[in-house]
Amino acid sequence: MTGADLLESVAKLFGPKLHAKAEFRGETTYAIASTDLREIAKLCRDDLSFDYLIDITSIDNFGVDPRFEIVYELYSMTLAVHLRLKMKIGEDETPDTVSDIWPTANWHEREIYDMMGIKFKGHPDLRRILMWDGYPFFPLRKEFPLEGLPSEMPDVAFTKSAPLEGGPFVTQPSTAITKFREPRARPPEL
Amino acid sequence: MAEERSTAYDSKIEGNVIFTRLDAAFNWVRKNSLWPMPMGLACCAIELMATAASRFDIARFGAEVMRFSPRQCDVMIVAGTVTYKMALAVKRIYEQMPDPKWVIAMGACASTGGMYRSYAVLQGIDQLLPVDVYISGCPPRPEALLAGLMKLQEKISREKSFAAQKPELTKKLAGVNT
Numbered sequence: 001m002t003g004a005d006l007l008e009s010v011a012k013l014f015g016p017k018l019h020a021k022a023e024f025r026g027e028t029t030y031a032i033a034s035t036d037l038r039e040i041a042k043l044c045r046d047d048l049s050f051d052y053l054i055d056i057t058s059i060d061n062f063g064v065d066p067r068f069e070i071v072y073e074l075y076s077m078t079l080a081v082h083l084r085l086k087m088k089i090g091e092d093e094t095p096d097t098v099s100d101i102w103p104t105a106n107w108h109e110r111e112i113y114d115m116m117g118i119k120f121k122g123h124p125d126l127r128r129i130l131m132w133d134g135y136p137f138f139p140l141r142k143e144f145p146l147e148g149l150p151s152e153m154p155d156v157a158f159t160k161s162a163p164l165e166g167g168p169f170v171t172q173p174s175t176a177i178t179k180f181r182e183p184r185a186r187p188p189e190l
Numbered sequence: 191m192a193e194e195r196s197t198a199y200d201s202k203i204e205g206n207v208i209f210t211r212l213d214a215a216f217n218w219v220r221k222n223s224l225w226p227m228p229m230g231l232a233c234c235a236i237e238l239m240a241t242a243a244s245r246f247d248i249a250r251f252g253a254e255v256m257r258f259s260p261r262q263c264d265v266m267i268v269a270g271t272v273t274y275k276m277a278l279a280v281k282r283i284y285e286q287m288p289d290p291k292w293v294i295a296m297g298a299c300a301s302t303g304g305m306y307r308s309y310a311v312l313q314g315i316d317q318l319l320p321v322d323v324y325i326s327g328c329p330p331r332p333e334a335l336l337a338g339l340m341k342l343q344e345k346i347s348r349e350k351s352f353a354a355q356k357p358e359l360t361k362k363l364a365g366v367n368t
Contacts, residue, residue, distance in 0.1 A: 131310075132275055139309045148309025159274045160317075162307040 003081040010048060010083065014040055029084040034095045037087060041098045050074040050083060053102035058112045062142030066090040068118055089118060097123040115140035132157050216351035221343040222252040227263035227287060229280060232270025234297040234329040241332035251339050260286040271299040272312040281318045294338055295321045298328045
């Protein structure tokens with residue numbers, strides 16, 4: 001079996017459950033429904049040799065419904081094939097965990113919960129992983145400001161808003177020298 | 191009546207006596223044997239290690255004894271990005287250091303948050319600890335750290351150590367003199 005054969009059998013096996021096929025630089029992407037996730041994931045690992053889950057990431061399409069998108073990056077070590085599965089998730093939906101299928105998903109799903117606030121159904125230990133327990137915000141959501149928000153957890157941690165003063169490392173196209181293209185402070189209307 | 195003798199010209203102890211101020215003696219001892227607490231939190235710690243290694247040799251300034259127990263340290267070198275998650279731990283380690291103690295904020299992140307204007311990073315360790323010397327750079331070169339260390343030594347040599355150590359006695363002595 002070659003890599004091309006493998007991708008063909010993916011298409012054959014799941015057929016109508018795969019939507020919006022896209023190919024870019026030799027990598028194949030499919031959109032799937034969140035209800036099909038576990039079935040597809042299990043078969044991908046057991047029958048289709050996708051033994052390696054590279055990463056799970058999440059995207060906040062703020063203002064679009066459904067709001068979130070979760071991206072699974074699968075890889076077959078034996079056939080060197082990359083497969084990307086994208087799954088749209090509404091704000092109140094709780095997608096299934098895949099941490100029992102690929103144990104590495106355990107921490108990836110914790111990170112997504114920590115940063116985006118998406119809860120995974122059936123996750124064995126869904127705690128925050130980067131921020132501390134009790135931190136009240138989900139910092140990678142679009143409505144969360146770049147400079148952060150103040151919070152206070154006595155004896156654990158506190159946060160304050162960072163002084164942005166017009167934005168860090170914001171450059172404007174012009175022929176002016178750096179000092180004027182990237183000022184330390186810029187009025188908010190610009 | 192006892193014969194009046196000058197200590198310096200007493201042939202029995204000549205050469206073994208130094209006249210100085212108490213503060214100067216304290217400060218001389220302190221500044222030439224600063225034991226750093228290497229609070230290495232990011233890439234600045236690499237430069238800190240380079241400063242301690244043979245090429246730059248922080249031992250030339252008496253600060254080579256990096257202690258990983260805060261209870262044996264004099265100066266905390268905050269080398270790197272202080273996240274909010276780490277911030278209170280840094281403060282706690284600082285509080286475990288015995289007096290007298292000093293703090294060097296090494297690099298842009300420790301001084302101001304540096305390029306991390308974000309929700310996760312403390313915007314300068316001086317919001318939690320009293321910083322004595324700030325060192326610019328991202329990361330600073332070992333020479334810059336050594337220059338900062340020398341600045342701290344200058345600062346220590348100007349301190350009123352005795353008065354800080356024995357405030358009551360100082361007051362009493364001042365009263366006697368006036």
